[in-house]
Amino acid sequence: MATRDPRAPQAREAELLVHDLTDETLVYDLTRHQAHSLNRTATLVWRRCDGRTTVAEMAALLERELGTPADEDVVWAVLRRLGRAHLLEERITLPADGIRCSRRELMRKLGLVGGLMLVTSAIAPPPALALTCVTSCSSPNSCEPCLGNQPTCTGKNVCCGGNCVSCTSSNCTGLPCKCN
Amino acid sequence: MSGSLLPRLRQTSRPTARLDRLGWAAGLSFISYGVRVGIRISSPDHDVLERLTACFPHGWKPARSPIVDRLYSVRLGDAGSPSSGHRLHRLYEGRTRLLRTPDLDGIVRALESQLQLCVAETARDRIFVHAGVVGWHERAIVLPGLTFSGKTTLVAALIRAGATYYSDEYAVLDARGWVHPYARPLSIREEGRVQGVKYPPEQLGAHSGTRPLPVGLVALSQYRRGARWRPRSLSPGQAMLALLANTVPARTRPAAALEALQQVVAHATTVRGIRGEAEETVDALLRNLMP
Numbered sequence: 001m002a003t004r005d006p007r008a009p010q011a012r013e014a015e016l017l018v019h020d021l022t023d024e025t026l027v028y029d030l031t032r033h034q035a036h037s038l039n040r041t042a043t044l045v046w047r048r049c050d051g052r053t054t055v056a057e058m059a060a061l062l063e064r065e066l067g068t069p070a071d072e073d074v075v076w077a078v079l080r081r082l083g084r085a086h087l088l089e090e091r092i093t094l095p096a097d098g099i100r101c102s103r104r105e106l107m108r109k110l111g112l113v114g115g116l117m118l119v120t121s122a123i124a125p126p127p128a129l130a131l132t133c134v135t136s137c138s139s140p141n142s143c144e145p146c147l148g149n150q151p152t153c154t155g156k157n158v159c160c161g162g163n164c165v166s167c168t169s170s171n172c173t174g175l176p177c178k179c180n
Numbered sequence: 181m182s183g184s185l186l187p188r189l190r191q192t193s194r195p196t197a198r199l200d201r202l203g204w205a206a207g208l209s210f211i212s213y214g215v216r217v218g219i220r221i222s223s224p225d226h227d228v229l230e231r232l233t234a235c236f237p238h239g240w241k242p243a244r245s246p247i248v249d250r251l252y253s254v255r256l257g258d259a260g261s262p263s264s265g266h267r268l269h270r271l272y273e274g275r276t277r278l279l280r281t282p283d284l285d286g287i288v289r290a291l292e293s294q295l296q297l298c299v300a301e302t303a304r305d306r307i308f309v310h311a312g313v314v315g316w317h318e319r320a321i322v323l324p325g326l327t328f329s330g331k332t333t334l335v336a337a338l339i340r341a342g343a344t345y346y347s348d349e350y351a352v353l354d355a356r357g358w359v360h361p362y363a364r365p366l367s368i369r370e371e372g373r374v375q376g377v378k379y380p381p382e383q384l385g386a387h388s389g390t391r392p393l394p395v396g397l398v399a400l401s402q403y404r405r406g407a408r409w410r411p412r413s414l415s416p417g418q419a420m421l422a423l424l425a426n427t428v429p430a431r432t433r434p435a436a437a438l439e440a441l442q443q444v445v446a447h448a449t450t451v452r453g454i455r456g457e458a459e460e461t462v463d464a465l466l467r468n469l470m471p
Contacts, residue, residue, distance in 0.1 A: 017438060019438055019442050021445070021446075023415075024417035025417070028438060033434075035420070037417030037418055120417070120418060120421060124424055124430035124431050124434065125425060125427075125430055125431070127297060127300070127301040
C-alpha cells in the first residue's frame with residue numbers, strides 16, 4: 001500500500017455496507033460483523049477522508065457545515081474514533097502536535113459540534129443468539145438455563161437457545177457459550 | 181406424517197447417507213416462509229408424531245415434494261432396553277446430533293426451538309427480528325428484546341388493553357419495513373419457571389392480526405421493579421443498531437436486514453427506557469400511536 005500523508009486520511013471502502021440516514025450514517029462491517037452509527041460530525045469527516053483532504057481542511061469544512069467553531073482537535077478526535085472502528089484504511093497515529101487541548105476542553109468542543117457519541121458500535125448477533133430460551137437442558141448433559149445469555153454446560157456441549165447441543169453444531173458458532 | 185414420502189436433503193453427503201440407512205418409519209415435509217423443512221422419525225408412534233407436528237413453526241403448510249433444505253431426524257429410544265444407550269432419544273439436524281436424552285419433552289422442545297431458528301434464519305423475503313408485536317390504530321408497536329427482557333408480559337398487557345396480537349417472539353418484516361403476523365400461542369413464564377406455558381391469544385381475549393402493518397413505534401424496554409417508564413428517543417442510527425442487535429439474519433443476510441430496518445426507522449419513532457410493571461407502561465406506549 002502506498003504511503004499516504006497521515007494528515008490526509010483515507011476512508012475504508014472494502015467489505016462495508018453503507019446506509020445514509022438523516023444526519024447520520026450506518027456502516028456495517030462485513031468482515032467483523034460490526035455495525036457503526038456515525039453521528040453528523042463523524043459522517044462529515046468520514047466522507048472527506050479521500051486521501052487528499054487534510055485535517056486542517058476538514059476542520060474548516062466542519063465549521064462551515066455545522067455553523068459552529070470546529071478545529072483540528074475535533075477532527076483528530078473523530079479520526080481516532082473512526083480508526084478504532086476500522087473505518088479508515090490505516091489506523092491513525094496522532095502526530096505530536098495532534099490534539100493540543102485538555103480532555104475536558106476537547107469534550108466541550110465535541111459537545112459544541114453535536115455530541116460526544118461520534119461513533120456508536122454494536123456487534124451483529126449470530127442467529128442462535130437472537131432466539132428465546134425455551135427450556136433448561138435435561139440430563140445427561142446438565143445445562144443451566146440460558147439466563148442473561150450466559151449459559152454454561154458440562155461435557156462436550158454448549159447451551160443454545162436453552163438446549164444442550166454439540167459444540168460442533170454450526171447453529172451455535174460464535175455464541176458466547178463456554179464448554180467445561 | 182407418512183412413510184411413503186420420506187423427506188430428503190437436496191444433496192446427500194456420505195455421513196447423512198449413513199444416518200439414512202438406519203431406517204425411518206414416517207416423515208413429513210413442510211414449507212414455512214419459503215423454507216422447506218423435513219422431519220423423519222424412527223417409529224410410527226401416533227402420540228409422538230402429534231407432539232412433533234404441534235411444535236412446527238407458525239404458518240407451516242405441508243409440501244408436496246420430499247426434497248428439503250433442512251432435515252431433522254428423531255430416533256426414539258427403547259424404554260424396555262436394558263442398555264442405557266438404547267433408552268436415549270436422539271435428535272439430528274442433517275448429520276449433526278443435536279441432543280441425546282431420555283426425556284422426550286426435551287427432544288420436542290429442542291426441535292421446536294431449532295425449527296423456529298431455522299425458519300427465522302433462512303426465510304425468503306422476510307427479516308425476522310426478535311421482538312413482541314401488537315397492532316394499534318393500523319400501526320404496529322414493536323418491542324425488541326432478548327430472552328427474559330419481558331416482551332411477552334408487555335405484549336399480554338397490551339392485548340388486555342385492546343391491542344391486536346401479532347407476535348410474542350418475532351417481528352417478521354418485509355422489504356418495505358412492514359410487519360407481518362406471527363401469531364403463535366403466547367409463551368408466558370410463571371414465577372420461578374424457565375419454561376413458558378402456552379396460551380392461545382384468544383384465551384387472553386386477543387384478536388390476532390391478519391394483515392401487514394407499518395411500524396409506528398419501536399420501544400426497547402428493560403424491566404426493573406418499581407421503575408417508571410420515562411423513555412428517551414433514539415436517532416435513526418441508534419435505532420438501527422438496537423434493532424440489528426435483535427435481528428436473526430443480521431450476519432447471514434446483512435444487506436437485506438439493513439434495508440428493512442432502514443425502512444422501519446424512517447417511519448417509526450424509537451424509544452428506549454427502563455420500565456416498571458407492564459400495566460403501568462401500556463398506556464404510555466399506546467398514547468404514542470393515538471390518532
